[in-house]
Amino acid sequence: MLSYILRRLLLLIPVFLTVSIIIFGIIHLVPGDPIDNLNRIGSSPEQRAIIAARYGLDKPIYQQYFIWLSQLAQGDLGNAIVMRRPVADLLAQNIPFSLRLGGAALLFSTLLGIAAGTLAAIHKDTRIDRSVMAGILLGSTLPSFWLGLLLILLFSVELGWLPVSGARSWQAIILPVLTIGLGGTALVARVTRIAMLETMQKDFVMLLHAKGLPARRIQLRHVLRHAMMPVVTILGLRIGWILGGAVTVEFVFARPGLGTLLIKALNQHDYPVMQGCLLMLAMAVMLGTLIGDIVQAAMDPRVRHALT
Amino acid sequence: MTSISMTSTPSRWQSFRRSTAGKVLLTPKGGIAGAYLLILVLVALLAPWITPYPFDAQELSIAAQAPSMAHWLGTDEFGRDVLSRIMYGARTSLSVSITAISVSVFIGMALGAAAGYFGGMFDRGVTSAVDLSWSFPEILIALILVAIIGPGLTSTMLAIGVAYLAQFTRLTRSQILSLKNETYIEATLNLGAGHFHVIFRHLMPNALAPVIICGMLATGDAIILEATLGFFGLGAQPPVPSWGAMMSAGSALIFKAPWVIIFPGLAVAVTVVMINLFGDALIRALDIRAKLREG
Numbered sequence: 237m238l239s240y241i242l243r244r245l246l247l248l249i250p251v252f253l254t255v256s257i258i259i260f261g262i263i264h265l266v267p268g269d270p271i272d273n274l275n276r277i278g279s280s281p282e283q284r285a286i287i288a289a290r291y292g293l294d295k296p297i298y299q300q301y302f303i304w305l306s307q308l309a310q311g312d313l314g315n316a317i318v319m320r321r322p323v324a325d326l327l328a329q330n331i332p333f334s335l336r337l338g339g340a341a342l343l344f345s346t347l348l349g350i351a352a353g354t355l356a357a358i359h360k361d362t363r364i365d366r367s368v369m370a371g372i373l374l375g376s377t378l379p380s381f382w383l384g385l386l387l388i389l390l391f392s393v394e395l396g397w398l399p400v401s402g403a404r405s406w407q408a409i410i411l412p413v414l415t416i417g418l419g420g421t422a423l424v425a426r427v428t429r430i431a432m433l434e435t436m437q438k439d440f441v442m443l444l445h446a447k448g449l450p451a452r453r454i455q456l457r458h459v460l461r462h463a464m465m466p467v468v469t470i471l472g473l474r475i476g477w478i479l480g481g482a483v484t485v486e487f488v489f490a491r492p493g494l495g496t497l498l499i500k501a502l503n504q505h506d507y508p509v510m511q512g513c514l515l516m517l518a519m520a521v522m523l524g525t526l527i528g529d530i531v532q533a534a535m536d537p538r539v540r541h542a543l544t
Numbered sequence: 545m546t547s548i549s550m551t552s553t554p555s556r557w558q559s560f561r562r563s564t565a566g567k568v569l570l571t572p573k574g575g576i577a578g579a580y581l582l583i584l585v586l587v588a589l590l591a592p593w594i595t596p597y598p599f600d601a602q603e604l605s606i607a608a609q610a611p612s613m614a615h616w617l618g619t620d621e622f623g624r625d626v627l628s629r630i631m632y633g634a635r636t637s638l639s640v641s642i643t644a645i646s647v648s649v650f651i652g653m654a655l656g657a658a659a660g661y662f663g664g665m666f667d668r669g670v671t672s673a674v675d676l677s678w679s680f681p682e683i684l685i686a687l688i689l690v691a692i693i694g695p696g697l698t699s700t701m702l703a704i705g706v707a708y709l710a711q712f713t714r715l716t717r718s719q720i721l722s723l724k725n726e727t728y729i730e731a732t733l734n735l736g737a738g739h740f741h742v743i744f745r746h747l748m749p750n751a752l753a754p755v756i757i758c759g760m761l762a763t764g765d766a767i768i769l770e771a772t773l774g775f776f777g778l779g780a781q782p783p784v785p786s787w788g789a790m791m792s793a794g795s796a797l798i799f800k801a802p803w804v805i806i807f808p809g810l811a812v813a814v815t816v817v818m819i820n821l822f823g824d825a826l827i828r829a830l831d832i833r834a835k836l837r838e839g
Binding site for chain 2: 251254255258259261262373374377378379380381382385386388389393473476477479480483484487488498499502503505507510514517518521522525
């Protein structure tokens with residue numbers, strides 16, 4: 237198991253390098269000279285040289301990359317151009333909000349998905365099955381920012397139960413979690429339903445029936461437990477998905493977080509902040525995939541041996 | 545007599561019923577979704593002639609008015625007609641997503657076919673690039689691209705195209721891989737056919753259907769992605785009407801004029817659901833559900 241984890245970590249290195257090169261490239265691939273973007277119009281060549289030297293833009297590009305990477309390793313992500321603060325500070329301030337939202341949404345959508353999938357599987361091919369699955373499919377096809385706005389309209393504007401935006405009170409997280417969670421339930425529900433239906437065909441379930449155990453109890457205690465394997469394995473994959481959802485939903489609810497920060501940076505052309513946010517999000521996705529793979533390998537020895 | 549109708553050549557209606565189009569359009573799902581999509585495309589094409597008002601006709605005296613007989617879906621903060629803007633927005637949404645996905649499907653098929661057929665280093669390169677982008681959510685890939693190119697419709701198209709490229713490449717590659725060891729391909733090659741002939745005359749036609757349908761379903765997601773980027777202010781720039789940008793402007797008016805965000809969102813949602821239903825009917829008619837899973 238340990239060697240699997242080590243090998244999996246080694247595989248992550250080229251991925252990280254590729255992603256970091258792409259993200260580093262942002263500042264150099266933007267149309268126009270980055271110095272012009274940093275500078276006021278009509279500055280003299282001397283002023284340009286000073287700016288270039290300050291941001292290290294006068295060195296060859298590969299050298300700039302290694303400088304950036306080594307600074308990154310020390311937790312230095314440069315200074316925000318428009319927001320005029322170290323990027324690391326901005327990130328440190330915003331990441332906890334995203335983690336809280338992402339964690340809560342992951343938990344909520346998983347529980348709701350398992351519940352919905354179980355309900356549909358128990359009532360297979362009935363009206364309950366069809367309406368649960370159709371409702372969930374609908375939830376996942378709605379654009380999440382629109383769903384968020386509708387929830388604001390209903391619960392904040394019409395009913396006045398919950399705050400419209402921000403993150404000052406604990407109630408403020410309810411609507412964002414609902415928004416991401418409702419959209420993300422479909423996959424979990426589908427996987428749960430299929431896994432349960434497959435497990436119900438197994439011999440041990442027939443034996444339990446033959447022993448005379450009540451059907452509900454077999455379904456909820458034995459079948460559900462067996463059906464959880466594939467659900468757990470898709471959890472890791474879903475971390476990236478939840479993060480994508482969080483970017484949108486944070487922006488809708490004007491919650492502080494990586495997503496809101498990223499959109500602000502994109503609109504203000506604040507490249508160091510963009511790089512910082514994108515790097516954090518990309519690393520979170522990689523970490524999520526890694527955790528998912530490790531969990532899967534821990535539960536299924538065949539996966540461990542496949543990677544040699 | 546029944547025997548006569550059985551022996552006579554099938555009427556046009558019967559042959560339509562047996563064709564793929566017939567199998568799709570004659571189911572309730574496929575029929576309704578097909579009709580909706582046809583109307584939507586017509587509205588988008590004919591928008592300048594059929595909208596009740598020009599999309600940029602401002603009249604501040606009637607700003608943020610609720611739906612009425614004169615303005616069926618109300619007016620926005622500048623007194624522009626929401627219905628007219630949604631109809632024009634269909635142009636932006638559809639043209640951006642369809643163009644981006646078509647180009648992406650085309651490139652993905654070329655890459656996937658070449659990788660699957662020739663194998664080797666090229667295949668390994670393509671596969672690892674696909675695996676890399678596969679693990680990232682589309683919105684994140686799109687935002688990275690927008691960061692590089694800057695906001696606007698061109699970068700939205702490019703972002704959508706690149707975000708879904710991995711999906712098409714992967715699916716085509718797996719189709720080609722499962723087809724290329726078939727006996728008839730071996731026979732064709734032994735008869736002296738060139739690789740070009742084998743790929744384009746024998747492999748691609750067989751691999752086409754699942755990839756095209758995958759592209760069609762992705763168009764639904766692309767419409768959402770386009771609306772999301774528009775909502776962030778990174779897509780269509782004003783005054784070009786797009787469904788996402790309309791909702792973005794409307795979110796400031798959520799207390800005063802909720803219809804400005806409700807209706808464009810409804811347009812996005814209904815369109816995406818209809819595309820999914822139509823795709824589903826097509827999958828059933830062509831009986832290729834299993835093939836789609838391979839990707």
